[in-house]
Amino acid sequence: DQQVKQNSPSLSVQEGRISILNCDYTNSMFDYFLWYKKYPAEGPTFLISISSIKDKNEDGRFTVFLNKSAKHLSLHIVPSQPGDSAVYFCAASARVRSGANNLFFGTGTRLTVIP
């Protein structure tokens, strides 16, 4: 069963407008959330993260919002630029038992920013 879900496989946005990428999770033990960005022929690159003690984290044009009650997070990119066109992966982390893997990924959303 998938614990991290990105229900929109693709998103197109005009340059200069806001891009909003969404992610839902099911495991209430998750306490740390990340967004990765992936260009073709490259590996995922860490973009921004948020701890569950916060509801917002901002880094330049990128802001991640966390709604714990809804088990939902979103990544806002504003203003969107053509270079932002990539696949964005949401990931979630939980400290459960020692030695267990704690990073779960969504299936990704392909963002296309139209010039």
Add this chain to the structure above:
Amino acid sequence: ETGVTQTPRHLVMGMTNKKSLKCEQHLGHNAMYWYKQSAKKPLELMFVYSLEERVENNSVPSRFSPECPNSSHLFLHLHTLQPEDSALYLCASSQDFPSRVEYFGPGTRLTVL
């Protein structure tokens, strides 16, 4: 070289071949990972090594065999693969395990004929 590097970047092999994927991290990290990325599926963790010891093996078929000779190098040995094993294989590293952030290599695009 910086970050995490992987070779080869592309590999085509027959079902009876034996090949190896190589990963090297230049970040001084203590943990390394192999992931499989298939189309429309989440990244699947295959193996985790921490301080050169395997700490996670997520029910991966024995036709995939990892090797971690030191904390900077990780191999994935492949033999008698199936066409459904065709995927992007990503290597990652992190400072420690468990870790909040993992750093990925560019991946090896594997095609099994």
